[in-house]
Amino acid sequence: MKYDYLIVGAGLFGSVFAHEAQKKGKKCLVIDRRSHLGGNVYCEEIEGINVHKYGAHIFHTNDKEIWDYVNSFVAFNRYTNSPMANYRDQLYNLPFNMNTFYQLWKVKTPAEARAFINKQVQQEGIKNPKNLEEQALSLVGRDIYEKLIKGYTEKQWGRKATELPAFIIKRLPLRFTFDNNYFNDKYQGIPIGGYNKLINALLEGVETRLEVDFFQDKTALMSMADKLVFTGKIDEFYDYRYGKLEYRSLDFKHQTLNMENYQGNAVVNYTDAEIPYTRILEHKHFEFGTQKKTVITKEYPTEWSGNKEPYYPINDKRNNEMYIKYRDLSLQDDIIFGGRLAEYKYYDMHQVIASALAKSKKIFNAQ
Structure with missing residues (x-):
């Protein structure tokens, strides 16, 4: 051999x-x-920018051994994932935190935010969620669900939220602090x-x-x-x-733009159903790039078939x-x-x- x-x-x-x-x-x-x-x-290098060809890859872990292992091969930067959500041209911070609640309701204290969410959850009156929509409403109420979850999730899975099983979202993390760091790791x-x-x-x-x-x-x-x-x-x-x-797949449309900064953030989610893509990545922000041009990628979730890449x-x-x-x-x-x-x-x-x-x-x- x-x-x-x-x-x-x-x-x-x-x-x-x-x-x-x-x-x-x-x-x-x-x-x-x-x-x-x-x-x-x-990653493919375009205009001096490392473009994540198959979607955003943000390394995060609580395991020090794994972190030390990858850093023994290459030094990692301090990038912190703080995505934005765009819902009908209104911007919201993710994950759901005090910045988001202020943007939604102008509440300024955790107590006010909790009261808003609890009231909306009670108004729904859902005790035994039968699908993803009911599960989300029973956890966060209608405003967060309609603006930040429904359209994005339906695009991602290619199914109505009422047709998706409740277990897909066992919980939805709510942070009652002004903290836009997406990962807890x-x-x-x-x-x-x-x-x-x-x-x-x-x-x-x-x-x-x-x-x-x-x-x-x-x-x-x-x-x-x-x-x-x-x-x-x-x-x-x-x-x-x-x-x-079975899998879900993704189509990526990469564009090089003759400008220094397109959206000011590496990841912006588009959460309304009318826009066909789920998010736009601007790759230079993963590495704090200062190049004269920028590269963006639109992600379109699709049904998977044998000739497409299996992702999820x-x-x-x-x-x-x-x-x-x-x-x-x-x-x-x-x-x-x-x-x-x-x-x-x-x-x-x-x-x-x-x-x-x-x-x-x-x-x-x-x-």
């Missing part, structure tokens, strides 16, 4: 696993069907110079081959290594034996039960499945890295 591990997918899971395997003296080959490394965290930032620096450092010294479709030459590729690490769709690996798992697993009862069948099947094989698609989970980046580290530690510590 030429390689100890064939790793399918050069995203975060595959790159971290390859790095850890190489540290243990293992010979790895990483393949990816795309023309670049990094999976969905890949202790550590947050963006790699200085973009995510490619992180991926390239992880894969330094590892053999990689791009534009290689695993399924076009599966048998030959698998014969090249003792072990397989697979980070693609688990249902595709098993030839859709139990059916196709639809973790409803039917899909989860189907995934469990695939997972049980995978446990019978001596193959390592990892990452968002192989584990059918909506992972944040730190969770993907934690999963790859846990799996590699279990394997290499046992040897």
Whole structure:
């Protein structure tokens, strides 16, 4: 055998696993069907700006070990995610906090804000929410729901809120402080110079081959290594034996604009139903850029089909039960499945890295 591990997918899971395997003296080959490394965290440099080609990737975690791990490859900046919401040309701060409540109702104290929300929740009188709309109304009342949740959520899922299950929003965090920091996590930032620096450092010294479709030459590729690490769709690996798992997808429209500053913030959500995209990203603000031009990206949620990228697993009862069948099947094989698609989970980046580290530690510590 030429390689100890064939790793399918050069995203975060595959790159971290390859790095850890190489540290243990293992010979790895990483393949990816795309023309670049990094999976969905890949950045393309345009006008000196690192453009997040597959949507905003903001690293955040409470796990100091994971934070120290990524910072050992590249220094992270102090970017703090503080998105804005645009509802019919009115701007609101996110997440829902005292700034938002002042913008909605001109209330200035937490007590006034609580009273407003409680009154609206009581007016709805919903005891047992049957769908997402009822769940949201029972948590935050009509104003926040109508202006900041309904349109955005319906665009995101391509379904009416009354047709979506209540469990999608188990809770809606309300902050009674003037705090626009979206994430509660202790550590947050963006790699200085973009995510490619992180991926390239992880894969330094590892053999990689791009534009290689695993399924076009599966048998030959698998014969090249003792072990397989697979980070693609688990249902595709098993030839859709139990059916196709479902996802939501996204279309991205990138524009280079001849101006220094388009919207003054990295992320602005568009929460009314009339505007087809869910948000506009302005990438230079992730790294406090001062370039003469700017690059923006509009995100359009779409139905997923076989020729689109799968982004968000639809973790409803039917899909989860189907995934469990695939997972049980995978446990019978001596193959390592990892990452968002192989584990059918909506992972944040730190969770993907934690999963790859846990799996590699279990394997290499046992040897």
